[in-house]
Amino acid sequence: MFFKATVACVWLLSWLPFKAISALGWLVGHLIASIPSSRRHIGRVNLRRCLPDWTEADRTRLLRRHFVAMVQMLLEYGYCWFASPERLRRLMRIEGLEHLKQHEGRPVILMMPHFTGLDLAGLRVSLETELVSIYSRQKDPWLDEFFRTRRxxxxxxxxFSRQQGTRAVIRALRDGYRLYYLPDQDFGHRDSVFVPFFGVNAATITGLSRMAMVAGAAVLPCYPRxxxxxxxxxxxxxxxxFPTNDAAADAARMNAVIEAQIRRQPYQYFWLHKRFKSRPPGEADFYG
Structure with a gap:
């Protein structure tokens, strides 16, 4: 019942213009940012590790602005779930589409880090080319089916669900689908290498280079602004x-590309995720 009521509220919000959603998100986001929480603590730790040359006051302002961007993104899910293709085109413009069209007839992986707007961006680019993507199953069956249907x-x-592995994804790439891939979160030690992210060793999955190698795919970095x-x-x-025969070097290069994207718009990156949850042997937990 709670999920259905939430969906109904999001549907109502989908009728609001973008600037109204922005204003509402600004108000709610500033309110949430002022309340002590575990997510605020995670954000502070991440920013302290990644931006040590910033002052504490500057990092606090960035985190507050990030909470606003996150709330705005959540309020915008109505566009993802209910907006028409024409409205999606108006809400999400594309810069650099020629880079994608340049690789017609070849497998392509669109490397999308976790920025606010990533779901809207995925829907928008799917209007230009057929996509395959990977999702995490929801525990609630109704919610899981709703998300699948909307996507x-x-x-x-x-x-495909993450539990299905990558074989189905590789087949889809070879069949002409373009992979919309989010490789920048901490999924634990398995299939990961520790390489720098803002100068801090971070558990980084090697799936991007492995799938690109097997499928013979071009890798195009992208992000929503x-x-x-x-x-x-x-x-x-x-x-x-890219890729090379060195998975660690490829992962480090991927992180460097993502870091450069983040520096262009730092408040829009997902700072509330425990990016440094997994540590090399002997290193203490950053978030405790």
Missing amino acids: LRLGTGII REATGYTLVIEPALDN
Whole structure:
């Protein structure tokens, strides 16, 4: 009942213009940022580790602005779930679409870090090319089915759960789907290497280079940039000489690309995730 009521509220919000959602998110986000919470603690730890040259006051302002961006993103889910294709095109412009079109007939992986607007960006680019993506199953069956249905509502892609592994994804890449891939969170020690992220060793999955190698795919970094009247999805040129035979070097290069994207718009990155949860042997927990 709670989930259905939440969906109904999100549907109502989907009728609001972008600037109204922005204003409401600004108000609620500032309120949430002022309340002590575990997520606020995680954000402070991440920013302290990643931006040690910033003053504490600057990091606090950035974190507050990030809470606003996160709330705005949550309020915008109505656009993801209910907006028409025409409205999606207006809400999310694309810069660099020529880089994607350059690789017609070849497998492509769109490397998308965890920025606010990433779900809207995925729907928008699916209007240009058929996508395959990977999702995490929800514990509640109704919610899991709702999310699946909403993600597939435009008929422009397919999705596989993380539990299904990568074989189905590789087959889809070879069949002409483009992979919309989010590789920048801490999934534990398995299939990960410790490489720098803002100068801090971070458990980083090697799936990007492995799948690119097996499928012969071009890897195009991308990210959504939030603006006053909507978003712009920035698609960058394909990484040259990627992947290599060195999985750790590839993971380090991926992190460096993501770090450069973050520095362009630091408040829009997901700082509330425990990016440094997994530590090399002998290192203490950052978040305790």
